[in-house]
Amino acid sequence: MKYxxxxxxxxxxxxxxGVGLTMAIRGGGPTDEVAVVIGYIFALMGWLGxxxxxxxxGRQWVGKSVEVSTARGWRRYFQFSVxxxxxxxxxxxxxxxxxxxxxxxxxIMRVELASPxxxxxxxxxxxxxxxxxxxxxxxxxxxxxxxxFGNYIIPIQIGAQDMAFPRLNAxxxxxxxxxxxxxxxxxxxxxxxxxxxxxxxxxxxxxxxQILFNMAIVTFGMSSILGGINIITTVITMxxxxxxxxxxxxxxxxxxxxxxxxxxxxxxxxxxVILITMDRVAGTSFFQPDVGSALLYEHIFWFYSHPAVxxxxxxxxxxxxxxxxxxxxxxxxxxxxxxxxxxxxxxxxVVVWAHHMFTSGMANFLHGPFMIITEAISIPTGVIxxxxxxxxxxxxxxxxxxxxxAFGWLFNxxxxxxxxxxxxxxxxxxxxxxxxxxxxxxxxxxxxxxxFALIAAVFYxxxxxxxxxxxxxxxxxFGVWLTVFFNLTFIPLFWAGMNGxxxxxxxxxxAFEGANKFASVSALILGASFLLFVGNLLYSALWGPKVGPNxxxxxxxxxxxxxxxxxxxxxxxxxVIGSPYAYGVKGxxxxxxPDANEGDDPGDGSAQNQETVLA
Amino acid sequence: xxxxxxxxxxxxxxxTVLIVVATAQFTWFPKEWARxxxxxxxxxxxxxxxxxxxxxxxxxxxTWSVIGWRTEGGAHREDGAxxxxxxxxxxxxxxxxxxxxxxxxINPGFVGLAEIRGEPSSDYVINLQGQQFSWExxxxxxxxxxxxxxxxxxxxxxxxxxSIDVLHSFWVPAFRIKIxxxxxxxxxAFATAEEEGxxxxxxxxxxxxxxxxxxxxxxxxxPIRVVSEAEWIEYVEALATDG
Numbered sequence: 124m125k126y127x128x129x130x131x132x133x134x135x136x137x138x139x140x141g142v143g144l145t146m147a148i149r150g151g152g153p154t155d156e157v158a159v160v161i162g163y164i165f166a167l168m169g170w171l172g173x174x175x176x177x178x179x180x181g182r183q184w185v186g187k188s189v190e191v192s193t194a195r196g197w198r199r200y201f202q203f204s205v206x207x208x209x210x211x212x213x214x215x216x217x218x219x220x221x222x223x224x225x226x227x228x229x230x231i232m233r234v235e236l237a238s239p240x241x242x243x244x245x246x247x248x249x250x251x252x253x254x255x256x257x258x259x260x261x262x263x264x265x266x267x268x269x270x271x272f273g274n275y276i277i278p279i280q281i282g283a284q285d286m287a288f289p290r291l292n293a294x295x296x297x298x299x300x301x302x303x304x305x306x307x308x309x310x311x312x313x314x315x316x317x318x319x320x321x322x323x324x325x326x327x328x329x330x331x332x333q334i335l336f337n338m339a340i341v342t343f344g345m346s347s348i349l350g351g352i353n354i355i356t357t358v359i360t361m362x363x364x365x366x367x368x369x370x371x372x373x374x375x376x377x378x379x380x381x382x383x384x385x386x387x388x389x390x391x392x393x394x395x396v397i398l399i400t401m402d403r404v405a406g407t408s409f410f411q412p413d414v415g416s417a418l419l420y421e422h423i424f425w426f427y428s429h430p431a432v433x434x435x436x437x438x439x440x441x442x443x444x445x446x447x448x449x450x451x452x453x454x455x456x457x458x459x460x461x462x463x464x465x466x467x468x469x470x471x472x473v474v475v476w477a478h479h480m481f482t483s484g485m486a487n488f489l490h491g492p493f494m495i496i497t498e499a500i501s502i503p504t505g506v507i508x509x510x511x512x513x514x515x516x517x518x519x520x521x522x523x524x525x526x527x528x529a530f531g532w533l534f535n536x537x538x539x540x541x542x543x544x545x546x547x548x549x550x551x552x553x554x555x556x557x558x559x560x561x562x563x564x565x566x567x568x569x570x571x572x573x574x575f576a577l578i579a580a581v582f583y584x585x586x587x588x589x590x591x592x593x594x595x596x597x598x599x600x601f602g603v604w605l606t607v608f609f610n611l612t613f614i615p616l617f618w619a620g621m622n623g624x625x626x627x628x629x630x631x632x633x634a635f636e637g638a639n640k641f642a643s644v645s646a647l648i649l650g651a652s653f654l655l656f657v658g659n660l661l662y663s664a665l666w667g668p669k670v671g672p673n674x675x676x677x678x679x680x681x682x683x684x685x686x687x688x689x690x691x692x693x694x695x696x697x698x699v700i701g702s703p704y705a706y707g708v709k710g711x712x713x714x715x716x717p718d719a720n721e722g723d724d725p726g727d728g729s730a731q732n733q734e735t736v737l738a
Numbered sequence: 739x740x741x742x743x744x745x746x747x748x749x750x751x752x753x754t755v756l757i758v759v760a761t762a763q764f765t766w767f768p769k770e771w772a773r774x775x776x777x778x779x780x781x782x783x784x785x786x787x788x789x790x791x792x793x794x795x796x797x798x799x800x801t802w803s804v805i806g807w808r809t810e811g812g813a814h815r816e817d818g819a820x821x822x823x824x825x826x827x828x829x830x831x832x833x834x835x836x837x838x839x840x841x842x843x844i845n846p847g848f849v850g851l852a853e854i855r856g857e858p859s860s861d862y863v864i865n866l867q868g869q870q871f872s873w874e875x876x877x878x879x880x881x882x883x884x885x886x887x888x889x890x891x892x893x894x895x896x897x898x899x900x901s902i903d904v905l906h907s908f909w910v911p912a913f914r915i916k917i918x919x920x921x922x923x924x925x926x927a928f929a930t931a932e933e934e935g936x937x938x939x940x941x942x943x944x945x946x947x948x949x950x951x952x953x954x955x956x957x958x959x960x961p962i963r964v965v966s967e968a969e970w971i972e973y974v975e976a977l978a979t980d981g
Contacts, residue, residue, distance in 0.1 A: 250953065316953070322904075324921060325904040325905065328904065412923070416922075453819065459823070460823070482917055484918045484920050490851055494851070498843045501835065513824075521815060522804070522808060530800055534797070538793070545782060549851045550777060550851060551782050553854055553855075554778045618766075621767060625948045627955065628955060631956070673813075707818055
């Protein structure tokens with residue numbers, strides 16, 4: 124805790140220094156936007172130094188040796204730990220907390236929308252809550268799976284002891300709390316009401332909370348880029364002997380594809396908000412009419428933010444494919460085609476951005492090409508579905524919570540994909556754009572495709588990470604509850620959108636009251652399901668029954684080591700000799716430990732132990 | 739086990755029929771007040787029908803997974819058949835999904851694009867200016883109004899749209915048309931009202947701002963009144979002399 128306190132102190136001191144310097148040099152008040160920007164930059168440096176950057180990097184700059192935390196127990200989670208497993212849990216817990224905060228914002232919105240007219244929040248506050256909900260949830264979807272499980276699971280799946288750049292990994296995580304703090308502090312400066320999309324020129328002229336939003340985006344972007352380059356390097360260079368590309372587990376493939384995308388495009392969102400910041404504090408005119416262009420912002424923004432939805436959902440594909448294979452005990456159907464599709468999506472996703480702009484007033488000749496490429500992306504996505512359905516086909520299915528939630532995912536993401544076609548098509552999009560149809564669609568793809576996968580991943584890897592089993596009955600009840608009420612919440616909103624209700628409004632014509640009331644009641648019941656989720660996880664992490672290394676009898680490397688894994692993952696070097704998914708092939712082995720002593724090998728020795736737990 | 743494709747196919751067909759029948763029974767769209775609305779609704783309905791077999795296939799496999807492929811035995815149950823891939827299935831899947839994608843690009847994709855975003859001739863031009871948080875109409879004779887938009891029935895009107903502050907979006911749900919209002923750039927939209935009526939008849943006969951523009955965004959709407967051409971000419975002339 125010592126380091127966390129120091130980080131907060133140095134952060135606050137840094138902020139004061141930055142603001143003070145700015146005021147000393149140019150005059151003005153402490154809430155001037157320039158002062159806030161400079162203050163934030165100093166605060167961020169203070170924070171990173173305080174949490175452990177001084178020991179992990181700073182000492183090196185003055186010729187001393189680097190010190191990294193060797194704390195054990197719960198303390199390491201509050202420190203600058205370089206252990207990828209600790210960082211994975213830090214990401215997981217932080218982002219699940221953000222998910223709950225964003226969920227509370229959603230509940231406030233649904234209560235306000237339960238009836239027309241102004242209820243519990245006024246119209247401008249409603250816009251601010253919408254914006255806050257949007258950006259918090261986008262952060263969870265972007266970094267949830269890849270931050271938590273990408274960090275925790277990928278190095279183990281490829282047989283590595285850690286990530287390629289452990290200190291960079293720690294910096295990547297510790298950039299995240301300032302993002303949450305900046306966003307949640309923004310109401311002190313009037314919050315931001317331009318939506319998570321922050322279209323200019325509104326985002327140039329609104330209240331100063333927008334500045335903190337901009338800073339948060341740049342910070343979060345740095346975290347994504349550092350995480351991306353780390354996973355790319357780790358997967359390329361640190362695979363165990365015999366872990367050829369053809370034997371790489373599908374979740375690792377998905378994590379690699381995601382990281383390539385995050386590394387390539389994240390800077391565009393940062394660039395867009397930096398230009399807004401410049402327009403606000405430095406007197407530039409990037410988005411002013413006549414001199415600059417408001418459309419320019421939309422192009423730069425969507426150049427990141429369309430690929431971003433694939434950054435959200437590609438790791439989801441990986442999780443679901445992994446779960447489906449494990450619980451149907453069949454090889455992953457059309458593995459090569461699925462891997463090729465992941466990368467086809469990476470490629471196509473960077474050239475479809477303008478399908479968000481069919482009603483933006485951009486040049487007419489752009490509509491056709493963007494429509495074609497957008498429809499084309501449905502082909503590789505279809506192959507991923509083929510992989511899932513083909514693996515389920517005549518499988519020997521064991522319905523545990525991860526599979527139950529994977530089924531919810533499958534249903535939701537199919538609806539999300541199909542309704543995407545309506546929005547990719549120019550004629551129908553012109554009516555549906557910016558309506559509740561879009562709201563329902565992207566909740567089906569992002570909650571349905573990414574958050575459901577995140578939750579499925581939590582249950583799937585929970586026994587591995589904690590060494591204890593969650594409560595199965597509570598887990599599957601939660602899975603069904605979540606899926607049913609998610610659908611009851613968003614299905615009526617498709618109808619509302621088609622019938623003339625636009626998005627981001629705190630008030631609406633009386634004609635839409637029925638659909639909204641239904642959605643609001645469903646949403647509150649949906650929100651309540653998370654009590655069961657959090658309760659189950661907390662209780663089971665402390666008092667759940669202990670499990671052996673491999674409760675699912677899965678084959679990838681993380682299941683061949685103890686639960687929870689030892690500090691350096693592997694006590695002896697694993698050697699990979701076959702596919703991780705060769706279910707049904709007699710005598711097939713994914714990996715073994717040539718140097719292990721008899722007693723060390725948990726592969727067979729602990730099988731009885733598992734039986735007792737599962738019974 | 740081996741013949742489990744039979745129940746899946748039956749379920750697939752059953753779900754498809756169910757969705758198609760439900761789609762045909764239900765009124766999905768609000769009343770069409772303009773010729774352009776019919777194009778959009780037709781496209782949406784076509785996509786809904788095309789979606790039926792796709793949704794049904796996934797639902798059929800899911801249903802039979804629960805009914806027919808569920809096994810007991812826990813973690814140590816037997817393995818399934820080691821089917822790694824099937825060239826015929828993958829190839830067929832690719833051909834069918836590509837064909838579907840190409841089909842929807844052509845129709846309703848390009849067909850609808852031509853109808854909605856073509857640049858047809860127009861009978862009248864009405865200027866609209868978006869501002870936080872209202873619309874200002876300028877009729878061809880220079881008369882202006884802030885309270886309602888009055889348009890002639892059976893005439894194709896071109897709307898020239900601009901904003902004087904932030905982004906807005908000109909959306910008439912009853913006409914199914916939408917285009918953003920940008921500061922400094924004029925955008926256009928076309929609509930041909932086909933029936934006389936007012937905002938009191940249908941709440942969708944309104945211009946609704948559809949792009950988040952600030953505190954008053956939700957209520958940035960303007961009622962529309964569709965009248966006969968003669969009545970409209972009379973109205974705009976009276977407006978010009980009064981103003």
